[in-house]
Amino acid sequence: MAGLFMELGGKRILLIITGGIAAYKSLDLIRRLRERGADVRPVMTAAAQEFVTPLAVGALSASHVYSDLFSREDEQDVGHIRLARDCDLVLVAPASADLLAKMAHGLANDLASTVLLATDKPVLAAPAMNPKMWSAPATQRNVDMLRADGICFVGPMRGEMAESGEAGLGRMAEPVEIAETAAALLRGGDRPLEGRTALVTSGPTHEPIDPVRYIANRSSGRQGHAIAAALARLGADVTLVSGPVTIPDPAGVKTIHVERAEEMHSAVLSRLPVDIAVMVAAVADWRVATSSDQKIKKQAGDAPAPLILTENPDILKTVGHHVKRPRVVVGFAAETQDIEENALRKLERKGADLIVANDVSPETGIMGGSRNRVKVLSPTGVEAWPDLTKDEVADRLARLIAERLAER
Known part of the structure; x- marks a missing residue:
């Protein structure tokens, strides 16, 4: 510090x-x-x-x-x-x-x-x-x-x-x-990512059930937006693909606004190739197979209408194994138990270079809050960072990405 x-x-x-x-x-x-x-x-x-x-x-x-x-x-x-x-x-x-x-x-x-x-x-x-x-x-x-x-x-x-x-x-x-x-x-001149391109995803996705209801995750977008801004400050040409959030677009960053996971997936693939990909968004794992065009009405005495779910595209895995794979791929693992074990499995399965893992249990206040405590996993080990603001996490991660890119 x-x-x-x-x-x-x-x-x-x-x-x-x-x-x-x-x-x-x-x-x-x-x-x-x-x-x-x-x-x-x-x-x-x-x-x-x-x-x-x-x-x-x-x-x-x-x-x-x-x-x-x-x-x-x-x-x-x-x-x-x-x-x-x-x-x-x-x-x-x-x-x-x-x-x-x-x-x-x-x-x-x-x-x-x-x-x-x-x-x-x-x-x-x-x-x-x-x-x-x-x-x-x-x-x-x-x-x-x-x-x-x-x-x-x-x-x-x-x-x-x-x-x-x-x-x-x-x-x-x-x-x-x-x-x-x-x-x-x-x-000023301390811009190690000058001339590099970066792609960041941030926020939740909203998967519609009907015109007024949706499936979502509890993400504010603060961490993803902060990372996009930090990469831009180091000189990178950054595109941010953001789900629905209530925070402003970061300065110096091109922002693409989407709502659903499929839209985010398409937007990400359309921006490849890039040098750096940081997949921070809390993408809903499932969506309703067929959403209703009209509000689903509740009928007295009737059982709830069944929701048939289908899996959303795995954006991090797609990018990690893509023929146009970025030189550095970073994913996030928001967990509530077995943090390191789950994050390590994700690192191996998704084809990422780094996984940033954190405990998002309700008592931590991380989801929607201004602070974060993360562990950064790579094939060579685990580094635990202290309690930091999300902006400080973003700055540290951007510097680490710059170092990784320089090594390659």
Whole structure:
């Protein structure tokens, strides 16, 4: 774990904190950046100071907090230009709709917007706002303009909002994900998968019984999406085939959305050949042989309608034994008992190079949660990893895949 936490050693990050309830997460973000070795210099807008205090931000960052464009002390040596240039990365978290609009249109009427207009450094923004504000045409136009200008984004995520009863796409990405994205941007040339192609599956599949019912697995897609993003950060050209999930598509990845196992199978085969295949999706093993076009009605006193099941295609096995087999094939084994034994049998049967096994018993909270504890099996042995976030598992696995590919 120690290696993970010095990946920003010596890097100077200018953190711009804007107004919004997500500003409280900036305090944890400062801690995450500093534990990775970064020197954090904060800039706060006036609205940000309505949610968190400069005293708290200054204490956690061990730095002077900048907020006033016309500060006599800070501006005696053209401080806003110095702030804009004397850093390795400008990080805006949370990035409000207001500041994104200013950035897109080149406005500079406070310290934060002036610094952003004057910087010649990479800029990473972590949007946070109400889902209606995020989906508004004006905000989406601004984001498109900023992407075209080279601004990088992390998030937003789906989830509950601060407002009672509000939910959707608009939550700020978690601080650990923002810190890891910042580290990936600053690694720059550390892209061992440059020029490689990768294919990842993620999420569940939904096998229809009738128009309103289906067979599925309890997968959120978080681990698969994180792996796709991690491979992309290492330079790979990544295609993600995703079943139905409620999380956003990862940045820098081409995503194909499917619903059923047969659709996922077809999408995967259509993308071969690739250098790397990571089959993370929790594909339903069976589907109804003939689904109903109409809702199956329950009749009082009648026995339940029988469901005749048929087996779905085994996507990992197909890829592992395909004539266009990728150079590195990784599968996942979600088990509730005999973890290593079942995963080893899967490794041999499916033709994979690695199997990532985990215990998904309900008490572990792994299915749908943000953390994972895995064992990585190969023909040469088993490596047990500590309890990690799913993003940290993804980064470790992407590095391991890069090493395996280099050996071959």
